[in-house]
Amino acid sequence: MLKIATDTIKELREQSGAGIMECRNILVEVEGDIKKALQLLKERSLLKVEKRKDRVASQGLVEAYIHAGGRIGALVEVNCETDFVARTEEFKKLAHYLAMQVAAMLPKFISADEAPEGAEIEAQADCLLLQPFIKDPAITVQNLINETIARTGENIKVSRFVRFELGEP
Numbered sequence: 001m002l003k004i005a006t007d008t009i010k011e012l013r014e015q016s017g018a019g020i021m022e023c024r025n026i027l028v029e030v031e032g033d034i035k036k037a038l039q040l041l042k043e044r045s046l047l048k049v050e051k052r053k054d055r056v057a058s059q060g061l062v063e064a065y066i067h068a069g070g071r072i073g074a075l076v077e078v079n080c081e082t083d084f085v086a087r088t089e090e091f092k093k094l095a096h097y098l099a100m101q102v103a104a105m106l107p108k109f110i111s112a113d114e115a116p117e118g119a120e121i122e123a124q125a126d127c128l129l130l131q132p133f134i135k136d137p138a139i140t141v142q143n144l145i146n147e148t149i150a151r152t153g154e155n156i157k158v159s160r161f162v163r164f165e166l167g168e169p
Helices: 006-016 019-029 032-053 090-103 141-152
Strands: 059-066 072-080 137-138 157-165
Touching: 006 019, 006 032, 019 032, 059 090, 072 090, 090 141, 090 157, 137 141
Parallel strands: none
Antiparallel strands: 059 072, 072 157
16 A cells, blocks of 8 residues: 655645545545646545535524625525534635625626526626636636535535625615
């Protein structure tokens, strides 16, 4: 059996957020190649996300974000499966990022499925989940949520949001 250095396992864990044993096992599988291990972890995490997407997400939190100057604000309800995950720093950070996204990018709908029939939408601009993430435009908001689902092991959904701007009806 191939011996994997602890530093290599630690590096993969820091980059992926996966568990120690999962990192070790994947590194053994790919003979210590971190790039291959990251790709394999990503593929497997997408499978985990798919398995969880139909689970009931009835716990969670409402996050508020008020932009500097107090002229723009947003409220977002983000749900997960258990209150345990809802209390974690990772989930709270995700909810905060989503509230910031809503305040900054003015989405009209959570997803294209939510748009009224016949409504003209510009999918990427109007749908929160399809927008490029404001802190890393290389990924979408849905990718950000999927990464969190893979790390927490629970389904996560944005249920609703509202954005306020001073002087807007």
